[in-house]
Amino acid sequence: MTLNTQWVLAARPVGAVKESDFRLIESPLRPLVEGEFRIEVLYLGVAAVMRGYMLNSEKFERPLEIGDVMHGRGVGRIVESRHKDWRVGEIVHGKMGWQRYAIADGSPYFLMFKVRQRVVPVSTALGVLGxxxxxxxxxxxxxxxxxxxxxxxxxxxxxxxxxxxxxxxxxxxxxxxxxxxxxxxxxxxxxxxxxxxxxxxxxxxxxxxxxxxxxxxxxxxxxxxxxxxxxxxxxxxxxxxxxxxxxxxxxxxxxxxxxxxxxxxxxxxxxxxxxxxxxxxEMSERFEQAEAQLADWIAAGTLHYQEDILEGLEQMPTALIRLFEGRNVGKQLVRVTPDAR
The missing domain is CATH 3.40.50.720 (NAD(P)-binding Rossmann-like Domain)
Structure with missing residues (x-):
């Protein structure tokens, strides 16, 4: 049986975010239902708003409950699909959570996009080209x-x-x-x-x-x-x-x-x-034009992107803590799958 490794919320933060606010668990992968697809997560990003999701506060959209998988955007590869529009092998980015495998259904909630062919690493879908x-x-x-x-x-x-x-x-x-x-x-x-x-x-x-x-x-x-x-x-x-x-x-x-x-x-x-x-x-109608312009500048050598990458899913709490401490340079990422490029 294949297991999924996940970071869940263990405690609501008091002051700065701490390692003890999170717990690493393993759980069996459930079968897909019609209309779903499974993603092997390649990279995850962190954002300051994640601390807000950890609070029990109406000031933040859909706060997490204790035991919930941490929210987070990722880029990954579809490895199994029961959805006609999302095919095995496609690279996608969207809401995936702090875990090795994610399930999505293509609905607006997941804000899932396909990564088009590009000469830069797929991690840029969470950074300069995302x-x-x-x-x-x-x-x-x-x-x-x-x-x-x-x-x-x-x-x-x-x-x-x-x-x-x-x-x-x-x-x-x-x-x-x-x-x-x-x-x-x-x-x-x-x-x-x-x-x-x-x-x-x-x-x-x-x-x-x-x-x-x-x-x-x-x-x-x-x-x-x-x-x-x-x-x-x-x-x-x-x-x-x-x-x-x-x-x-x-x-x-x-x-x-x-x-x-x-x-x-x-x-x-x-x-x-x-x-x-x-x-x-709320500006999604402008994403395609923005991506095209940013990609043109990268190709021309007039836009240099910065990525700060930690290795391994176990580094997710550290990545978020680094963000709040200002230790990252550029987009703070975690490489979840070792061979992801």
């Missing part, structure tokens, strides 16, 4: 309305989304400055990821450095962090600036019950700026 890359591109282009000559500030610039945004801005004729948390990450932003300058939030006075680097102010603030970092950027908006609310990782622990109160919110009125949050799943 929802992470689409978030970077559509957040900057559709929500941020970036244009040539714009001055762009990006927080969380060395993460999965941020590592793309600076390059996209450059490719569209704008200039970007990134905020990251170490000298090594700041060097990467400048030398590889398209940023003209970088701010180290652990050693620099962030608001002061923003003023020095943007003496005429910001056209686009692409925020992945929230809290005091967002506040610092708001203090330096130009007239008619656009503030893109992509994420708020600083608030996913301490800010869930007591959110940070912005001190510079009045700048949005004063500068006649626009601040907008977005949910990438």
């Amino acid at each position: 929802l992470t890359g689409f978030t970077s591109y559509l957040g900057l282009v559709d929500i941020g309305a970036v244009k040539a000559g714009d001055q762009v500030l990006v927080s969380g610039a060395a993460g999965g989304v941020g590592s793309n945004v600076g390059q996209i801005a450059r490719n569209l004729g704008a200039e970007a400055v990134g905020i990251a948390g170490s000298p090594e990450k700041c060097a990467l932003l400048i030398n590889t990821l398209g940023y003209r300058a970088a701010i180290n939030y652990k050693s620099d006075h962030v608001e002061q450095r923003i003023g020095e680097l943007f003496p005429s102010g910001l056209d686009v603030l692409f925020d992945n962090v929230g809290g005091t970092t967002l506040d610092a950027g708001l203090a330096h908006l130009r007239r008619h600036a656009r503030v893109v609310l992509c994420g708020a990782i600083s608030q996913y622990i301490d800010g869930v019950e007591q959110p940070y109160a912005l001190k510079n919110a009045f700048a949005i009125f004063k500068k006649m700026a626009r601040m907008e949050a977005f949910f990438i799943y």
Whole structure:
């Protein structure tokens, strides 16, 4: 009998996510019913919102119950199918969960997509050529309305989304400055990821450095962090600036019950700026165009993607903890199947 290895929720996190919040189990694979297909998971990604799913809170969509398999998007290979539209051997990405084998039925809940033939590794379906890359591109282009000559500030610039945004801005004729948390990450932003300058939030006075680097102010603030970092950027908006609310990782622990109160919110009125949050799943009609443009830039050598890959399903809790501690560079992934490429 083939067994499935799965990570389930063992305890609701109090403060930072810990290894003890998860439990690794094995369970037998159940037979498929008509309309289902089985996926061998090749790679899994982690995202900050996963901590929210672990809480018993209505603020997050469908919170997990104790004992539930952890939510997570993955890329995998169909190994068995009783669905006419999803065939054995096809590579797909979508909601799979923290497990070695997943079952899906092609319904909208699973947000399952087929991975088209490409010269880059299939892991990019979870990164630059998947929802992470689409978030970077559509957040900057559709929500941020970036244009040539714009001055762009990006927080969380060395993460999965941020590592793309600076390059996209450059490719569209704008200039970007990134905020990251170490000298090594700041060097990467400048030398590889398209940023003209970088701010180290652990050693620099962030608001002061923003003023020095943007003496005429910001056209686009692409925020992945929230809290005091967002506040610092708001203090330096130009007239008619656009503030893109992509994420708020600083608030996913301490800010869930007591959110940070912005001190510079009045700048949005004063500068006649626009601040907008977005949910990438609601922009699916734009995914094909976004993927095509990102793939073209990769082929042209003007978009370099960063992946931070841990080996083995047992590393899933570590991967999520690394994300919250800011230790990842680029998209944090786990290779579940050893020969996956």
